[in-house]
Amino acid sequence: MKRTTLNRRTLIKATVLGGSALAMPSILTKSGFAAESLTVADVGGAAGDAIRVAFCEPFKKETGVQVVNVAHDPDPVTQFKLMVDTKTYLWDACMMIPDYIFRLQEGKNYIAPLDLKDETGDMVPGMLTENWLGFSVFGILMAYNTEKFGDNGPKSWPDFFNSEKFVGRRGFYRAGWGSLEMALLADGVAPDKLYPIDVDRAFRSLEKIKKNVSVWWTSGAHNTQILQSGEVDMADTWSARVYSAIQGGAKLTPVWQGLYSVDGWAMPINGPKQSLAKEFIRFCMRPDRQAAYSNLVANGPTNKKAFDSIAPERAKILATNPANFAGLVPLDPRWWSQSNRQMVKKRMDEWLLT
């Protein structure tokens, strides 16, 4: 039985490959690559362009190794697992937040060890682990419409949740990840006491603004759109989204209070080009490269020295600027395990539908 399927499969593969002229270009391009090349996956969009300019092209100039950056799904965990499980190593490195790294090690380990050292001691603590290098810090915070509130906008999460004092339409993330924490901050939980999350308390707190949330946003672009167009007067958001909207002319004010998370590089376990990929990741630790990146995307560098090459105006809006960083605590991926995320998601759905 097995043998016949195999035969049939090989036969079909042969016919498909042989019969279709379409197969040719893909075969040609594959062999056309130099032996020394890497493929890295990032989140695409503006960040992808910035990674190309700040990291990939300079790396080629210095080492001759071509780094092609491609875009992955907003949540690449499923893709990453498929890739490793089937030994189809499409990506030599992948841009991931600590949350994904944690999820890819719950049960089976999918992440290769990195074994890099912070030789100069310039890294922000926690940004280099045994299998991951963070290079881009973003705040999970709130923003309000300056045209609506002027200087009297909400200054904190308790303000955001005070719908009598701050009348206005709100946007809020539909999934609960990274937003239950905001509900707790609003209820007076100290930033360092957020975890383990008191889910009941968070939902009691959310109840206070349920009627004022007119948009339960579902994706990053959705989030930016409702803030930029004035569809809502305030919303929880990520720092880079606020600044891209502000850059586009929107009148928004971010409030630096909340969480932070970090985009970074990790490699698939047993990947074929690990030593080369590691060199690229080491390259991304460099302060000048991180500064170049932070000048393009409004996320904070993880190498403190990078601020030496960033204009003060720009530094003001970056998450790792000490003034901003003080208001943020790290999002704890250990609490957001698969079972907890499943539980919160389900509870959120039930709560929203009743």
Added chain:
Amino acid sequence: MKGKPSFRFGPIWLALPGVAFLLIFFLWPTLHILVSAIWGGDSGFSLKALLAVFTSPSYSRVMTTTFTVAIQVTALCVLISYPLAYWLSRHSARRQRLMMMLILLPFWTSALVKNFAWLVLFGRNSSFAQLIMSMGGAGDRLLFNKTVVLFGIVHTLVPLCVIAMMPTLNQVNKSLLSAATTLGASPTQAFWQIFLPLSMRGVATAGLMIFITSLGFFITPSLLGSPRETMVGQLIIEQINELQNLQQGSAFGVILLAGAIIAVVLFDRVFGLSGMAGGSGQSQPDSPVRRFGLWLAGRIGDIFDPVARSYRNTFRGLPGSRLLGLYSVLVIAILLVPVIAIIPMAFTSGSFLAFPPPGFSLRWFDTYFASPIWMAATARSFGIGVACAALTIVVAGTVAFAVVRSGSRLAGAIFIFFMSPMIVPHLVISIGLFYLFAQMSLIATDVGLVLGHSVIATPVVFIIVLSTLRGHDWRLDDAALTLGASPHKAFFRITLPLISGGIVGGLITAFLISFEELTIALFIGGGLITTLPKQLWSDIFLQITPTLAAASVVVLGVVTVLFLLMEVISYWRKPA
């Protein structure tokens, strides 16, 4: 299957390559995934995930919403599309093609761009909202409710509905209508008693397709709806892609599949698309449902007849056909709204989609044309679309032919089998195919994408070709054969020209489906080879930029030019 099998090369054998295609590239990989609904890796056999769909209040509510929305969308689509398709069917072939091109234009615009366009056009600060508010309406509450979700889905599916109806409507022999009027029927009665029953197959086909397609919608409800409009497609993506809970995701898929199979079986019972043995253009065995339908259509005709008469007597200036024309133009205009709105949005000087744009600039077109990634993605989408259309028409066409021409009892099973890829969530197909293609080294290849798109396009093309073949009068072929034509000649000289409408409809639909398909490119392409929808999807990490609108405008332009070119060539070749 009795006694010794006789190896006569009957028409059913034509179905073999197509069936094999779906067995390998659809059934096997999909079963692989769907089985996990009851067979978790660590926990062994368990019905927990399936039961959760019914026991969890939020899940069962989402299920109810999904099926309610699908039924409402189907009813609305059929009601809106039928008069339009009827109006089209009374025009010359050339006029029809031109109108069809307009109707299909919004289909060429990516779903992502269209839905963001609605966010802009119906937004709280939009001019439309201001207009409604100045008339005293709740203009600031146009978005994030069920009405706008229904509107969004119906708007997306009406073109598909029309294209699925057209072949059947065009096949209705118009001289039957004159015959009816000669025999004393009023035009109203002739329509209700002759035209409507004869066109019912097309209507039903379109309805079935719309129902099944709308079950899987997720972009529209997640962008335009509130949590109350959550549809099961969103849950499947969440479970599989964000929560890595393949078991729960597959469980939703299985329930969706069951619902759609029920719809197909009901449809089969009523309209007998599959069961007809050796079907020709003749009517099927009288079932009570069918008799009731005919009776109902007759009575409605009787009711409307005096209405129409008195209408004609009162409003002499505006005859019914003019009214129908007015209606059709209005529907086409509404279909074109996002297309027309996207053009100025693409020429904006700002960095967001806005209507009206703050100023004019070509910067987003510069970005688009200067980017090798965008250019390659666009070219690849066109190339893969053409290859997919060619492959799909062969796969679906031969099988449809076999199903229609053979009296085999297998035909019914093949019919349901060929409808099934429409029902299985694309995400499930994509992940299943990933495992298969990984073994065949087809990941991140164009061939892999073509095969994947073809699996997804097959059911729609199959049903369009099938309903055309059903309406074809096979006695004409018999006549040709009797008069000495070879089967080969009869096929190419008689059958093919007469069913060409269905073939062209199938080709266009396959191309469109491929052109719009995202999940296959997401998984099989792995980011290494990128189609246009994938590139649009990747570009919205932070915000939706006007580059997306620019890309859509370019595609619209290319499609329009290609179409007009084809028209000019055909006009020049056949000066009639």
